[in-house]
Amino acid sequence: MNARLVTGNLLLGVIPIAMVIALWQALVSFSYAPVTLLPSPMHVFERLVQQLLNSAFQQEIVATLFRLFAGFTIAVALGVTTGLAAAANPAVNAVVRPLVRVLAPLPKVALYPALLLLVGFGHESKIALVTADALFPILLSTYYGASTVERKLIWSAMAAGTPGRGILFKVVLPAAAPSILTGCRIGLVISCIVVFLAEMITSTDGLGHVLVTAARTFQAVDMFVPLITISLLGLILNGVLEAVRAYLLRGFPEV
Amino acid sequence: MTSERIFVTRLAPLLASLGLLIVWQLASLALDSDSFPTALEAIRVIPSLLGDPETLINFAASLRRMAIGFGVAVAISIPLGLLMGRSRAVASFFNPLLMIIYPVPKAALMPFIMLWLGVGDIAKTLVIFLGVSLPVIYHSFEGAKAVEEKMLWSGAAMGLSSAQRMVRIVLPAALPEILTGCRTGLVLALITMVTSEMIARQSGAGNILFNALDMGQYDTVFAMIIIIGALGICLDGAFERVRRRLVRWSDPQFDIPLSFS
Amino acid sequence: MNVKPSQSDLQPDVVAQGARATAMVEVDSVSQIFQTSAREDYLALSDISLTVAEGAFVSILGPSGCGKSTLLYVVGGFVNPTKGTARMKGKPIIGPGPDRGPVFQEFALFPWKSVLGNVMYGPRQQGVSRATAEAQSRSLIEMVGLKGFENFYPKELSGGMKQRVALARTLAYHPEVLLMDEPFGALDAHTRTRLQNDLLNIWERDRKTVLFVTHSVEEAVFLSDKVVMMTRSPGRIRQIIDIDLPRPRRRSELLLESRYQKYVVDIERMFDDSNVNEL
Numbered sequence: 001m002n003a004r005l006v007t008g009n010l011l012l013g014v015i016p017i018a019m020v021i022a023l024w025q026a027l028v029s030f031s032y033a034p035v036t037l038l039p040s041p042m043h044v045f046e047r048l049v050q051q052l053l054n055s056a057f058q059q060e061i062v063a064t065l066f067r068l069f070a071g072f073t074i075a076v077a078l079g080v081t082t083g084l085a086a087a088a089n090p091a092v093n094a095v096v097r098p099l100v101r102v103l104a105p106l107p108k109v110a111l112y113p114a115l116l117l118l119v120g121f122g123h124e125s126k127i128a129l130v131t132a133d134a135l136f137p138i139l140l141s142t143y144y145g146a147s148t149v150e151r152k153l154i155w156s157a158m159a160a161g162t163p164g165r166g167i168l169f170k171v172v173l174p175a176a177a178p179s180i181l182t183g184c185r186i187g188l189v190i191s192c193i194v195v196f197l198a199e200m201i202t203s204t205d206g207l208g209h210v211l212v213t214a215a216r217t218f219q220a221v222d223m224f225v226p227l228i229t230i231s232l233l234g235l236i237l238n239g240v241l242e243a244v245r246a247y248l249l250r251g252f253p254e255v
Numbered sequence: 256m257t258s259e260r261i262f263v264t265r266l267a268p269l270l271a272s273l274g275l276l277i278v279w280q281l282a283s284l285a286l287d288s289d290s291f292p293t294a295l296e297a298i299r300v301i302p303s304l305l306g307d308p309e310t311l312i313n314f315a316a317s318l319r320r321m322a323i324g325f326g327v328a329v330a331i332s333i334p335l336g337l338l339m340g341r342s343r344a345v346a347s348f349f350n351p352l353l354m355i356i357y358p359v360p361k362a363a364l365m366p367f368i369m370l371w372l373g374v375g376d377i378a379k380t381l382v383i384f385l386g387v388s389l390p391v392i393y394h395s396f397e398g399a400k401a402v403e404e405k406m407l408w409s410g411a412a413m414g415l416s417s418a419q420r421m422v423r424i425v426l427p428a429a430l431p432e433i434l435t436g437c438r439t440g441l442v443l444a445l446i447t448m449v450t451s452e453m454i455a456r457q458s459g460a461g462n463i464l465f466n467a468l469d470m471g472q473y474d475t476v477f478a479m480i481i482i483i484g485a486l487g488i489c490l491d492g493a494f495e496r497v498r499r500r501l502v503r504w505s506d507p508q509f510d511i512p513l514s515f516s
Numbered sequence: 517m518n519v520k521p522s523q524s525d526l527q528p529d530v531v532a533q534g535a536r537a538t539a540m541v542e543v544d545s546v547s548q549i550f551q552t553s554a555r556e557d558y559l560a561l562s563d564i565s566l567t568v569a570e571g572a573f574v575s576i577l578g579p580s581g582c583g584k585s586t587l588l589y590v591v592g593g594f595v596n597p598t599k600g601t602a603r604m605k606g607k608p609i610i611g612p613g614p615d616r617g618p619v620f621q622e623f624a625l626f627p628w629k630s631v632l633g634n635v636m637y638g639p640r641q642q643g644v645s646r647a648t649a650e651a652q653s654r655s656l657i658e659m660v661g662l663k664g665f666e667n668f669y670p671k672e673l674s675g676g677m678k679q680r681v682a683l684a685r686t687l688a689y690h691p692e693v694l695l696m697d698e699p700f701g702a703l704d705a706h707t708r709t710r711l712q713n714d715l716l717n718i719w720e721r722d723r724k725t726v727l728f729v730t731h732s733v734e735e736a737v738f739l740s741d742k743v744v745m746m747t748r749s750p751g752r753i754r755q756i757i758d759i760d761l762p763r764p765r766r767r768s769e770l771l772l773e774s775r776y777q778k779y780v781v782d783i784e785r786m787f788d789d790s791n792v793n794e795l
Binding site: 403409412428430 | 620624625626641642670691
């Protein structure tokens with residue numbers, strides 16, 4: 001892309017962030033907000049770095065990441081297989097479709113208390129909630145991608161002698177890959193969000209728990225740190241997935 | 256579609272719900288645990304719950320906050336998204352900011368907002384507003400971007416000014432996509448509402464849920480889940496019907512119902 | 517019979533019989549440079565000068581990528597030329613307007629409005645009352661052969677029908693010049709020939725000035741009074757040919773006429789020659 005345009009856009013994009021930080025700093029410097037409620041950006045940044053190097057905090061990050069990945073992975077496995085099955089088999093479709101229509105608009109977080117009762121207050125309930133929330137976008141985008149594969153692609157493969165199951169894995173799956181990966185990206189973002197929230201509602205560890213604990217003791221600085229951490233994690237994971245996506249889809253026309 | 260097929264299609268979700276309830280009933284009987292009431296036990300509690308005035312007040316407050324948060328969010332987000340879609344400068348300005356806010360769970364901002372704004376309605380409505388804004392902005396942006404240039408040129412040749420083209424061509428042309436965003440926003444409004452009430456327990460449906468949990472009234476817990484679930488389905492269904500009527504002229508839309516928390 | 521080439525210059529040209537020799541559209545040394553994504557300059561049009569007289573049906577003919585659509589967009593005011601000016605009745609063209617009505621290959625209909633709604637759009641914008649606009653639109657819709665389809669929506673129409681609506685929609689606000697950008701390019705051959713006939717029939721009624729972009733030699737010769745042949749990028753005017761065939765033109769008669777055939781063959785030959793030269 002035009003180098004001038006890129007730097008121009010970048011510059012333009014940095015402005016609102018810079019403005020927010022500047023505004024933040026201004027509020028603090030001019031004492032519009034008490035330091036107890038709104039610590040200075042510098043202070044937050046220092047504390048963030050300090051915590052990131054702190055092993056106890058790192059443990060919290062690990063706990064959160066573990067639940068996030070576990071839930072996300074299960075959601076991908078379940079979502080992709082169910083989506084493919086529903087696209088391939090009308091009987092499966094007939095069962096899955098109405099179930100999805102009923103369950104999709106349900107706020108899964110409302111199930112959280114039930115999950116707590118059923119699987120306990122530990123890792124499992126959070127992983128279950130993450131799976132429940134991340135499942136649907138992945139399932140739906142897989143289904144959509146698989147069911148809208150161009151007929152002619154499938155016919156070409158059939159003419160070349162590919163058996164039924166082969167077609168599913170060699171034609172449908174790759175052709176549906178862009179859609180599936182988009183769904184996974186959405187699912188990943190959801191996983192980040194849900195794990196954090198679940199930890200905020202009830203937990204004994206994890207980043208969400210750190211925030212709530214800090215809130216209860218009115219430690220404003222310590223509240224910012226886990227929030228910024230999860231946001232950064234989300235951005236990083238998103239970037240990694242984007243890279244994976246770009247790699248896997250390198251032969252595809254620009255989508 | 257034949258009338259039989261329509262009947263089956265409408266019936267299917269109902270059957271699915273029934274199926275789920277039956278599975279629940281059987282599973283809870285099999286597990287026979289105190290913390291897992293049967294479907295029937297939970298359903299039995301619903302009428303008394305809905306009849307209880309305090310519950311109703313809580314619910315009404317929740318719904319009111321949801322409505323205001325949603326309404327204000329939509330009113331601001333659609334114009335912003337449209338402008339972003341048609342002006343590269345505006346898009347470049349807001350994009351990075353939005354991308355940073357995007358992964359932040361809006362309900363997680365509850366403690367902050369409570370810290371700064373207290374525990375009133377404003378705090379909870381604000382969180383819902385933030386949660387709804389993002390998908391609506393995004394979809395309005397995408398919808399506006401996709402409007403055919405030649406359509407705008409045709410309008411310009413007819414004498415429409417730049418502002419008129421925005422309102423009378425870009426807006427209707429992008430409407431299908433915008434409404435998809437609003438539908439997502441509606442789902443999010445409900446979720447954000449419940450979640451924020453679970454985190455910052457003062458009033459509302461989420462609060463009732465966790466109170467029941469704390470007090471060991473497990474059938475109430477499950478009853479509330481059914482009620483909230485039913486609410487979600489009804490809202491979504493109603494909105495879908497409205498949406499379909501408004502954009503009857505467009506090609507069928509496929510949307511991935513997102514469920515951000 | 518020889519093709520009579522005429523050089524393009526700034527003198528008003530004498531055009532096909534029946535038209536008054538007043539300049540409706542003038543293009544004066546227009547060049548158009550685009551910036552490609554590779555940060556290079558792409559010369560789409562190079563020093564184009566052209567005069568179009570009132571009431572003339574002029575085709576702009578050339579291979580894809582010769583800038584012919586760009587030239588149309590410059591006249592339409594949708595694109596501002598990098599160099600040079602375009603003028604309409606002596607006044608510089610600075611933006612789009614109802615005096616130059618476009619018809620695009622992609623139809624560009626408003627999908628949320630019915631056929632009637634689309635056609636009424638222009639007149640309503642000009643301040644015409646609802647009742648009058650509706651009446652005028654209905655008769656226009658009938659004229660383009662879509663009577664009975666007034667309440668249909670674009671998504672329910674075929675390509676040919678959509679283009680008829682597009683034409684009616686543009687005619688509805690009475691532009692003095694019609695700018696048609698390969699309007700039949702997206703249609704199948706059968707529909708195309710029907711619409712060509714219908715277009716001429718409609719045009720005969722009030723003989724508007726028409727600028728018609730196409731890559732089909734036959735279409736250009738069949739429809740126009742003048743054919744402006746353009747070269748591949750950078751787009752230049754190679755030659756302007758007067759088409760001296762009588763009107764009204766009937767396809768069934770014309771196809772057998774040797775003069776028509778000679779025009780087509782000669783122009784095609786000129787394109788072939790230029791291709792060889794430009795290799």
